[in-house]
Each structure stands twice: as C-alpha cells, then as structure tokens.
Amino acid sequence: MSTPSKAAPKVEHPTVEALRMFLRNPSAIAGMLMLFVVLAVSIAGPWVFPADPFEIKAAPLTPPFTEDAWLGTDYLGRDVLTTLIYGGRATLLVGAVAALLSVAIGITLGAFAGYYGGRVDALLMRITEFFQVLPALLFAMVVVTLFSPSLVTVTLAIGIVSWTGTARLTRAEFMKYRGLEFVRAERAIGARHARIIWKVILPNALPPLIVSATLAIGAAVLFEAGLSFLGLGDPNQMSWGLMIGSSRQYVLSCWWAVAFPGAAIFVTVLAVSLIGDGLNDALNPKLRER
Amino acid sequence: MNAARALLSRLLQGLALVLAVVVLNFVLVHAAPGDPVETIAGASGGMSPELMAELRTQYGLDKPLVVQLGVYLGKVLRGDLGYSYFFNLPVLAMIGERVPATLLLVLSAVISAFLIGTTLGVLSSRKPNGALSQFITVLSMVGFAAPVFWMGIMLVILFASIFPILPVSGMRAADSSGGGFKDALDVLHHLVLPTLTLGLVYLAQYSRLARSSMLDVLGSDFIRTARAKGLADRVVLYKHALRNALLPVVTVLGLQFGNVMAGAILVETVFNWPGLGRLAFESVLRRDYPTILGVLLFSSVVVIVMNLLTDLAYRLIDPRIKAS
Numbered sequence: 001m002s003t004p005s006k007a008a009p010k011v012e013h014p015t016v017e018a019l020r021m022f023l024r025n026p027s028a029i030a031g032m033l034m035l036f037v038v039l040a041v042s043i044a045g046p047w048v049f050p051a052d053p054f055e056i057k058a059a060p061l062t063p064p065f066t067e068d069a070w071l072g073t074d075y076l077g078r079d080v081l082t083t084l085i086y087g088g089r090a091t092l093l094v095g096a097v098a099a100l101l102s103v104a105i106g107i108t109l110g111a112f113a114g115y116y117g118g119r120v121d122a123l124l125m126r127i128t129e130f131f132q133v134l135p136a137l138l139f140a141m142v143v144v145t146l147f148s149p150s151l152v153t154v155t156l157a158i159g160i161v162s163w164t165g166t167a168r169l170t171r172a173e174f175m176k177y178r179g180l181e182f183v184r185a186e187r188a189i190g191a192r193h194a195r196i197i198w199k200v201i202l203p204n205a206l207p208p209l210i211v212s213a214t215l216a217i218g219a220a221v222l223f224e225a226g227l228s229f230l231g232l233g234d235p236n237q238m239s240w241g242l243m244i245g246s247s248r249q250y251v252l253s254c255w256w257a258v259a260f261p262g263a264a265i266f267v268t269v270l271a272v273s274l275i276g277d278g279l280n281d282a283l284n285p286k287l288r289e290r
Numbered sequence: 291m292n293a294a295r296a297l298l299s300r301l302l303q304g305l306a307l308v309l310a311v312v313v314l315n316f317v318l319v320h321a322a323p324g325d326p327v328e329t330i331a332g333a334s335g336g337m338s339p340e341l342m343a344e345l346r347t348q349y350g351l352d353k354p355l356v357v358q359l360g361v362y363l364g365k366v367l368r369g370d371l372g373y374s375y376f377f378n379l380p381v382l383a384m385i386g387e388r389v390p391a392t393l394l395l396v397l398s399a400v401i402s403a404f405l406i407g408t409t410l411g412v413l414s415s416r417k418p419n420g421a422l423s424q425f426i427t428v429l430s431m432v433g434f435a436a437p438v439f440w441m442g443i444m445l446v447i448l449f450a451s452i453f454p455i456l457p458v459s460g461m462r463a464a465d466s467s468g469g470g471f472k473d474a475l476d477v478l479h480h481l482v483l484p485t486l487t488l489g490l491v492y493l494a495q496y497s498r499l500a501r502s503s504m505l506d507v508l509g510s511d512f513i514r515t516a517r518a519k520g521l522a523d524r525v526v527l528y529k530h531a532l533r534n535a536l537l538p539v540v541t542v543l544g545l546q547f548g549n550v551m552a553g554a555i556l557v558e559t560v561f562n563w564p565g566l567g568r569l570a571f572e573s574v575l576r577r578d579y580p581t582i583l584g585v586l587l588f589s590s591v592v593v594i595v596m597n598l599l600t601d602l603a604y605r606l607i608d609p610r611i612k613a614s
Contacts, residue, residue, distance in 0.1 A: 135589045137552035145574050146322035229439050255447045262440030269435035
C-alpha cells in the first residue's frame with residue numbers, strides 16, 4: 001500500500017466530476033446544441049415571425065426554395081416553414097410534461113415497491129404488469145378518442161402508459177439500497193419512512209433515473225408525434241406529426257411537407273438521446289467500456 | 291412438481307390480467323362523456339328520443355352498472371366482443387380477418403431483424419472500435435430517433451417516384467385473383483417495404499443488444515479458459531460466446547411482442563396494409579368503440595400469452611431460473 005502523499009489530488013465532488021465528463025463528451029455537446037436550436041426556434045420563433053400556421057400563404061404545392069415559401073407549401077397552401085416553427089411547441093410541451101408525469105408516477109410507485117417490499121411490492125408490481133401488458137399506443141388512442149383530443153388528454157394518455165420502465169428501474173435501485181448500512185443507520189436513529197425514501201435513498205438512486213428520464217422525453221416526443229400523425233393530437237394545435245399526417249395522401253406531389261417536419265422530430269429526439277447517452281457515460285462511469 | 295405449480299400461478303396471473311383489461315375496457319367506455327347510443331345516433335345522423343330510449347333498453351344500458359359489467363364479462367368470456375357500430379359485423383370475426391396480415395408483417399420484420407441484427411452484432415464484437423461497431427452505434431441512434439411513420443413515408447416517396455420497382459400501398463395488386471403461387475409472390479412483393487420500415491426499428495435494437503451482450507460475454511472467465519485451452523477462435527466465438535450472448539436478445543425478442551402493436555398501427559397506416567393496426571386506426575376515426583375495444587382486448591391477450599411463453603421458454607433454456 002502506498003502512503004497518501006501530501007499533494008494528493010483534490011477529490012472532486014461527484015456531481016462536478018460528472019458535469020466535467022459530460023462537457024468533455026463531443027456527442028453530448030452536439031446534442032445540447034441541437035436541442036438548444038430546436039428550443040430557441042420553437043420558443044422565440046413565433047414572437048419573431050408572428051403568423052398563423054393554419055393560414056394559407058401561397059399557392060398549394062409550391063416547391064421549396066422559392067421566394068414565396070422557403071420550404072414550400074402543403075396541399076392546402078400552408079407554409080411549411082411556419083409549421084416547422086410553430087409545430088414544435090405542442091410536441092415539445094406535451095413531450096416534456098408527459099415525460100415528467102411518467103417519471104413522477106414511475107419513481108413514486110417504484111420507490112414504494114422497492115422500499116416496503118412484501119405485499120406493497122406485490123400489489124404495485126401487479127399494477128405495473130397490467131400497464132405493461134396494455135399496448136401503449138392503442139390504449140392512448142382509445143383514451144384520447146373517448147375523452148376527445150386536446151393537449152391535456154394527449155399528455156395524460158402518454159404519461160399514464162409510459163411509466164412502467166421507470167418504476168421497475170426505481171424499484172431495483174431501492175431494493176439495492178434499502179438493506180445497506182447507511183439506510184439502516186437512518187432507521188436506527190428513528191427517521192421516518194418518508195425521509196428515508198426521499199432524502200436518503202432517492203439521491204443515491206438518482207443517476208440511472210436521470211438517464212432514464214432523459215430517454216423518456218425522447219420517447220414521449222415520438223409518442224406525441226405518432227398520435228398527431230394518426231390525427232389524434234389536439235386539432236387546434238399545429239404540430240409536426242399533424243403536418244405529416246395531413247400531407248400523407250399528397251406526399252408524391254409535396255415531399256417537402258413530410259420530409260421537413262419529420263426531420264425536425266428526428267433532430268429533436270436525436271438531440272435528447274445524445275444528451276441521455278452523454279449523461280449515462282458521465283453518471284455511470286462503470287458502464288463506459290460498452 | 292414445483293415447476294408445475296409455478297406455471298399454474300403464472301397462468302392464473304395471466305387470467306387475472308385479462309379480466310383486469312376487460313374491466314378497464316368497461317370502465318373506460320362508461321367514464322367517457324356520452325353513451326354508446328348517443329354515439330350511434332351521432333353516426334347515423336340523428337335519432338328520435340323514443341328510439342334512443344328503446345335502444346338503451348335493448349342494450350341493457352338502463353340496468354345498474356354492476357349488472358352491466360357482469361353481462362359484459364359473461365359475453366367476453368364466451369368470445370362475444372359485440373358488434374361493430376359501423377359494419378354491424380361481429381367484432382371477433384373482423385379481428386380474425388385482419389390477424390393474418392399483421393402476423394405476416396410482424397413476423398417477417400422481427401425475424402429478419404433478429405437474424406441480421408445478431409449477425410451484425412457478433413461480427414462487430416470482434417473489433418469493438420471498428421467500422422462495423424460505429425455503424426451499429428449510428429444505426430441504433432437513427433432507429434430510435436427517426437419516427438417509424440416518417441421513415442415509411444420517405445420510403446414511399448423513394449420507391450413511388452424515383453425507383454418504381456416496389457409497390458407502396460396495400461397487400462395485393464388490384465387485379466389480383468386470390469390464391470396460387472402468383473398471388474403469394476404478389477403479397478411478398480407488397481411485403482418488402484412495410485417489412486423494411488418496421489424491421490429497421492428492431493434491427494437497430496437487436497444489433498446493439500447483440501453487440502453489447504457479446505462484448506459482455508467475451509470478457510468473462512470461461513471465455514478466457516476456452517482460449518487458454520487453445521480452442522480455435524471460431525469455436526470460442528460461436529460455440530461458447532454466442533450461445534450465452536443470445537439469452538438477453540431472445541428475452542427482448544419475446545417481450546417485444548408487447549410493443550409490436552404500436553409499430554404495426556403506424557406502419558400499416560402508412561402502407562395501407564390491411565392488418566389489425568389499420569383496423570384499430572380506422573375504428574378510432576369512425577368512433578367504432580366495440581371494434582377498437584375488441585382490438586385492445588385482443589392485443590392485450592396476445593401480449594399476456596407471449597409473456598407466458600417467453601417465461602416458459604426461458605425456464606427451459608436456462609435451468610438457473612427457479613420458480614420465483
């Protein structure tokens with residue numbers, strides 16, 4: 001054993017170390033930049049270019065790269081560029097809130113199941129199994145149709161069907177930690193269950209959960225796009241999926257009305273999953289050799 | 291004996307899940323605003339209040355909810371999923387008619403993705419940082435991030451206007467008369483693009499999973515032992531490593547059938563493939579509740595059965611798994 005020298009390297013706080021590793025990862029940075037552009041355009045765009053995405057701007061089927069419409073118009077004459085700027089709002093909002101909802105449900109149920117074990121675990125796992133068995137997209141389609149499509153119903157439907165993975169992951173993490181010494185010590189000094197769950201175990205279980213939450217955003221964005229492609233999004237909100245779905249029958253005369261909104265979805269989800277991968281490398285360094 | 295008991299308890303759990311889905315169906319329909327009669331009235335363009343009341347009695351909607359639930363459960367257990375509002379045909383028969391097309395599409399996509407994905411994964415594991423490995427990384431990123439319906443439509447554009455060699459819609463040519471070798475060829479021809487679209491999604495997952503699973507196994511002790519014994523590289527790779535590395539891939543393959551419906555709905559919609567997913571989509575547009583709830587129930591039962599079979603297969607493959 002070597003004796004520690006006086007000039008031992010300063011031990012970094014794990015969060016700082018993870019952050020530094022994340023910022024040194026070129027693909028994670030690329031993901032951040034892409035996401036920044038998407039967010040900036042979607043949030044600031046409508047202020048900079050006030051327009052109605054449903055409005056007819058030029059002759060129908062105007063090809064892209066012309067003066068009237070830079071990215072062309074669809075079969076009704078709606079401007080594809082305007083759709084691109086406005087269509088991200090619904091998708092990103094629904095994606096973010098639905099992911100938040102699914103992560104909140106998943107962490108809560110998973111934490112209770114993993115911490116209490118026994119009957120609570122058995123009951124919660126049966127519920128999780130039930131939701132895993134339901135075909136997610138089909139179930140969301142049923143819910144949205146029965147309760148009429150709006151931003152709220154779409155968000156709720158996506159959140160309700162997509163929490164099971166997070167719940168299982170959280171449960172496994174909690175089962176790992178609940179018998180460990182520092183948790184037992186808390187219990188010995190009489191800490192309440194709520195404190196042990198949220199203040200003691202959860203912070204330790206966070207790294208893999210953060211990664212899974214990031215990926216949940218990507219999945220929720222794709223889910224929203226799929227629903228609005230099928231015509232089950234909020235009909236009063238222009239979105240990328242809606243643009244693709246409504247131009248589907250005319251693709252052979254206006255490929256641009258499908259290609260550009262789809263590319264926007266692709267770039268958004270790609271950005272989020274690059275960030276997720278970068279976080280995974282930074283937060284779970286043991287897995288990095290993969 | 292123990293294994294039989296474990297199997298029986300899994301079976302009972304599966305049955306309970308089916309019942310739960312049936313109850314959920316019932317609750318959903320009754321929690322939604324409006325009742326089925328109003329929907330039918332809306333679909334048929336107006337109806338007198340007397341007729342609506344009569345229909346309510348006929349459908350048993352005037353009885354207490356618990357009684358209605360009992361009646362519904364009894365019907366479902368007898369295989370009666372009700373009648374489509376739109377076609378006035380038994381829902382079960384409509385589903386049965388659509389199953390073969392979806393089965394054909396899903397199986398061809400999953401099987402070809404499994405074969406190609408495993409091959410790519412194994413080949414790339416020999417050089418963890420080689421070109422093939424990088425290709426798989428990119429492929430899995432694209433396969434996850436690109437919306438499957440968008441990829442499908444882009445393929446339609448490509449093959450309809452630039453290389454018109456593959457049909458982009460439907461399952462048979464319009465002038466096709468059913469049956470025979472020619473018909474089978476025609477269906478296969480129509481199958482290529484939907485399979486390619488749906489298969490890409492799975493290919494992305496399988497190749498990445500097979501690669502990381504192979505790398506995992508190749509780093510373990512028994513592989514080092516096999517190499518130390520002087521076994522040929524080929525033997526170590528295919529006889530020792532691959533068999534073990536396939537386990538997680540097979541698990542995912544089995545559980546995948548749970549998520550297959552989402553892909554089927556989107557891809558069948560893009561390519562007008564006459565399967566279950568397209569039936570679900572059309573029924574949603576028509577607000578044909580009995581049909582869409584029937585499809586939901588049917589797909590859930592398929593998932594439950596597939597999970598049971600995966601569980602069973604896994605017990606057979608891997609004796610370490612005991613009844614849990």
